[in-house]
Amino acid sequence: MTVTTALPTFDEAIAAFEPVMGMEVHVELGTATKMFCGCSTTFGAEPNSQVCPVCLGLPGSLPVVNRVAVESAIRIGLALNCSIAEWCRFARKNYFYPDMPKNFQVSQYDEPIAFDGWMDVTVDAETYRIGIERAHMEEDTGKSLHVGGATGRIHGASHSLLDYNRSGIPLIEIVTKPIEVPPAVAPAVARAYVTELRELIRALGVSEARMELGQLRCDANVSLRKAGDPYGTRTETKNVNSLRSVERAVTFEIRRQAAVLSDGGRIVQETRHWHEDTGETTSGRTKEEAEDYRYFPEPDLVPVAPSREWVDELRGTLPEPPAARRARLQAEWGFTDLEMRDVVNAGAVSLVSATVEAGAPAGGAKKWWLGEIARVANERGVALEDAGIAPADVARVEELIAAGALNDKLARQVVEGVLAGEGGPDVVVSARGLQLVNDDAALGTAVDEAIAAQPDVADKIRGGNLGAVGALIGAVMKATRGQADAKRARELILERLQP
Amino acid sequence: MTLTRKTAAELASSIKSGEVSAVEVTRAHLDRIAEVDGPAESGVHAFLHVDTDSALAAAAVVDQKRADGDELGPLAGVPLALKDVITTADMPTTAGSKLLEGWRPPYDATITRRLREAGIVILGKTNLDEFAMGSSTENSAFGPSRNPWDLTRIPGGSGGGSAASLAAFEAPLAIGTDTGGSIRQPAAVTGTVGVKPTYGGVSRYGLIACASSLDQAGPCARTVLDAALLHSVIAGHDPNDSTSIDQPVPDIVAAARKGADGDLSGLRVGVVKELGGEGYQAGVEARFNDAVALLSKLGAEVVEVSCPHFAYALPAYYLILPSEVSSNLARFDAMRYGLRLGDDGTRSAEEVMSLTRGAGFGAEAKRRIMLGTYALSSGYYDAYYGQAQKVRTLVARDFDAAFAKADVLVSPTTPTTAFPIGEKVDDPLAMYKNDLCTIPSNLAGNASASFPCGLADEDGLPVGLHVMAPVLADDRLYRVGAAVEQAYAAQWGGTLLEQAPALDGRRGESATADRGVVS
């Protein structure tokens, strides 16, 4: 671990240096089968149960390209305003690693399928255009489990166990051009870029882009320079796998590099690892020798030469760009900029949208997704969409409120029940007996009892002090364990005391 | 005539007519193998693995089908020797390497599947230079194969085992693979027929890669018709191989039958000026010149063509091949299958990989891996690999220009006849020159073949006529080969192999059994 006591603050760091960033994002495609073989990509299967000679790299096996993976790559490229190559090849990236069965990764090198595009991101109402260098196709590696060391870390492990189910799952690697924005917003822009990219990938329907499942993985390159100087030496921080971490890791690297440079030191070009717990990066592979991947055209695959007709056809399938969609939805929902930003940051645009489409008012939908559901998801460390409640459930709860069958308090209990896996809203309502008590007979009894129990309060009301009604309503609520319809209770009290 | 001396076509028709059973045919060949193949130190040593039980079982299935009145394919019941670089789910597949000793693949190659579907009986797996890299079979981790014409000499390589099995009458058919001449050069030095189909004509799925952009499996046989029959069994599009050609295979069997008429009128034959002269054995050149004269006599129009860049084919090949090899052989790393050395609990995965690879690969494999690692490394790529790929373009253009003037091109298959075992083992440059004539077709992907054309005067060893045809014109090879074959048969009073020594069996009783079955 590095000693970090002497780090300058972020403000001190950017007073002396300008950061330049580069983001490399790997997106695991949601295709049914792998990049080069027919093995299923279903997540969570038994280890090594979704493998074949091809993705195990067995001698004699040969790859065949998944058409849908190419389509997805082209659609991502188009959505990022890239040019689509008229002719490009796969290449082999040669290096030895046990999670890579052939000891080369089939990737693309100097001929990516998509190149030279851009994407706009907005931070504090300011829009920044991020240049896209390239988007290319490649295959994922297997997964290693390190045994015998502390907490599954590679360091100190006695041996490792390999599962190749992930081996060969299609990846699209998206690389930005150098990002040069006002230093103060650099970390936020990095985060906004990944957020926006995730939104775009989801809108395209090519991947669920769930960072916590590794479906979207981010490497952040950071370098510093004095204003006007050429680019400085960069570090590459690997596997920054949440939106918040993107911002934190970039901030940390800016501060760390500023400390090194201010001390007269030099930045080493290296891979660094991000530690979520400490909020620091540490030096990764110490390379005795420079990497030499010995790229060359993959002889087992023929070139990809997408016809312009195919590209145009795919262009026709592009969804509304996320920024335009957000602007439209914000107008439809009547949200302020601030409200909309909260929804976007929570990654809840599509969930709120689906809830509204299922009949709920926008405000109600937002309240649930960013409130109770976000709280529970956060507690459990899962994504909003995995909290265990569907947009239709949320809409049903709102419907029950509107119909007067639930009040806010009961509604929260219903949502809680759904999140706890007790069933849909109607099931929870009947199982927990959460119907609002609003029939006059049952309510009337409670009201009469409340009046009898607090004659002095009743007198005040009779004397015209309506502010005292609340005390009687409170008693009624208590007597009905919160299930009384407060509005009807108030009417009944007033009927009796102010005829 | 004994069963083992019959052609595949004759055996198939005898089996079909019921004159002989597939089991009898298989047993005769297994006996012959038992008679002449071992011991490894002095026999032909064509086979690394013989599977008696599964061969007899496969033959019995054919006999049963016949008994049931089912339609039999044109080679049903005929035994075959399979080069041990093609995966078989029921037999080990070693690629001639210690790294894969005993490895049983969990899948059949497409070729293997097609052979089985055709009712062809796979006798076993034949010896080869490790990972098909070599021209002599001396690079096999399991000892060299020997040339049935002279057991002190090499049978060629890398498919020396397949060629030797044919020349020793252990099998009437064999499968070879040809990256720079590994079907054609062994055919030439053993007096047999070997065809390298157009690249993409036969699936590579399940063929353990040497150099992916050059490798092509093909038929080996003792006669042109047998090769054509086998070729049409294994050829055709395979969706599991992205480089497989999705077009109909030319009618090669018809071409072989037509060629047997001995009329080549209308055919233009180009003699490649650059493939001859210095470095070519006198007896090889003499037989080649005879063959050209014969082509002319059969009615062909002979012209001279020039392919100036062929001179650069060999150096380009020895950059492209090792580059692809260095990458293809990276998977043999002791992690998932095959040999693992030094895993004592203290060594890291990287150390175990290096140790296993250092001890497991033979000298030639290491040379080529190192050469390829160098040629691909940054700083050298453009000068070596990049430039070699440009030479590849120039070689293909030379072919295009030559095929504008001639329907087929001819040359000797190899500059010399079979050399003694051990002579060139540690002289890679001398060894590499064996493939001088065969390499251009691998670079350009076109079809080529070697046909027997006589014995060199100075050593009495076989010489091969190399015929090259354009991409997807594999049928022309068979027309020319069959025409030449029938003319020579008339001249010699039989096939060239009939002039080979008898290889008297070490075990007399097997020899008798072999002769006894059908006459």
Next chain:
Amino acid sequence: MPSISREEVAHLARLARLDLAPDELDHLAGQLDQILGAVAQVTEVAADDIPPTSHALPLTNVYRDDEPRPCLPAESVLAAAPAAEDGRFRVPQILGEEA
């Protein structure tokens, strides 16, 4: 052009994960130098305007439909593994990726 040093050969051997004995290294260095000297002929061909050929035939756009196919049966996946544990391939400790 080439004259490959012993250090360079040792570097290549490390890149290629080949553990070579010192005498093997020396022998190989000599042979590689000789072979590279011979193949360097390719640089004699002036080929600035010549496109490189990476594939023997000019095929393009060969794709497979995104339809699952049967995977290997479980019992055959680990059958040839030098070591296995818990349904996974067991390999010696992997060093160096993470601090």
